[in-house]
Amino acid sequence: MTFAVRPRRRKGTVALGVLTAAIAATGTLITAPSPAVATTxxxxxxxxxxxxxxxxxxxxxxxxxxxxxxxxxxxxxxxxxxxxxxxxxxxxxxxxxxxxxxxxxxxxxxxxxxxxxxxxxxxxxxxxxxxxxxxxxxxxxxxxxxxxxxxxxACHTSSALRTKIVRIAKSQIGVTESRGKCVPGKPYNVCAGWCAAFATWVWRDAGVRIPYMTYVPSVYDWAVAHGKWVGASRLSTAQPGDLIIFGHAGYRYHIGVVDHASGHSVRVISGNTSDPGGSGRIGVYDKTYPLSSSVFYGLVRP
Known part of the structure; x- marks a missing residue:
């Protein structure tokens, strides 16, 4: 799980328990860019x-x-x-x-x-x-x-591509990390918080032209720059294959692939995630969350 606070050394994850200390140490909090808006x-x-x-x-x-x-x-x-x-x-x-x-x-x-x-x-x-x-x-x-x-x-994805994205993401369910947050033998192995690495690898493997990224705010920045970002007010439009970012503007900490959305809930396949079965393992799992701006910051369209 990767947080919106950028540490001094770019090693990926900042643990939730030391988030406050990291902010104090770096003085840096990633926030959304301010687009030009109408002034009159x-x-x-x-x-x-x-x-x-x-x-x-x-x-x-x-x-x-x-x-x-x-x-x-x-x-x-x-x-x-x-x-x-x-x-x-x-x-x-x-x-x-x-x-x-x-x-x-x-x-x-x-x-x-x-x-x-x-x-x-x-x-x-x-x-x-x-x-x-x-x-x-x-x-x-x-x-x-x-x-x-x-x-x-041009920017509206075919159902075939969305199906392919979900299929690739599901093929990894059950993969678990070893010591040091490593996922040996996997292309998304970064030995650090690897949710962004997993999500962008899934898209790349499905044929989506996106850079391989290991930092959640970087995915957001890319989405905004390429016209792929959908804000929290339109979470209800979530579709299979979208990437969905957890958190808010100053704290974008996790990302996954939308499996499907129904009503007020969404199933998300994500890496660097705790086992919903309670085993304590961290890996790739398909979990259900409230489809709410209190949980998610927004969507990235393929």
Whole structure:
């Protein structure tokens, strides 16, 4: 199990019992990077207007980036292969304007990137002409009719790959570590906290292009940089084959592979994990946890 505190020597695990001492010794706590975000309420209003017009349900256009707007933004970001953080930064705002302009061109509205009343009227006329429900909102059906890509396929993983990831992870269940946290003969043997080594090896073995990493926060940093991160507010979207990170922004301490999620629980296959049978052994096990932000920080999409 690897913690979010980086020790002086990069040897991997910091034991939970000495976490406080490690913070005091290093003075370093890894936190999430701060993405660029919209600085004006007018930017937020524009985003809310466009999100609503594209059927992402951002709620009232009030310039307040609250929970509903954040969830809508995350859905749009996920569909467009952007970094999923729920924040309305320049990239997200530009992506919204770009999609709205495509809708405007197809419907005959002025292509200014703002989903105003003129665009709503033009989309209604388009919908009536094409025998669609004339609500003026460019949802999935309307965009499909217009020939506009709503969900960019490049970052949405096939079910076959997800099945392969889970199968590889399950093939290691029951592997246990020896003294010194070593896993002799295994490609994820680092003789230190090896949950990140196990998780990234599983993905690499399944054909996912990800570096081999031994430090949980490094996996998070990679996911953010490559648009693969899904925050805690969207844990309910967990799918088999995702990586799931335990903890919170300042304390990302463990990682595993999602076996499956159902309702408010998730089964996770992870290395450097205690035997749920109570034997005291540490190894690869498939365990059930509450699918909650009190347990998990977020997901990494393959």
């Amino acid at each position: 309420t007018s930017d937020v209003r524009l985003a809310q207007t466009d999100l609503n017009g594209l059927a992402y349900s951002a709620g009232a256009v009030d310039g307040n980036a609250g929970a509903r707007t954040k969830a809508a933004t995350e859905s749009f970001q996920s569909d467009r292969c952007l970094g999923v953080d729920g924040l309305i930064g320049p990239q997200t705002l530009g992506g919204l304007r770009s999609v709205v302009k495509q809708v405007q061109v197809k419907s005959g509205a002025t292509a200014d990137g703002t989903y105003g009343s003129g665009t709503t009227g033009a989309v209604k006329r388009y919908q009536r002409a094409h025998h669609l429900s004339a609500d003026g909102i460019a949802g999935p059906g309307t965009m499909k009719s217009m020939g506009i890509t709503r969900v960019v396929p």
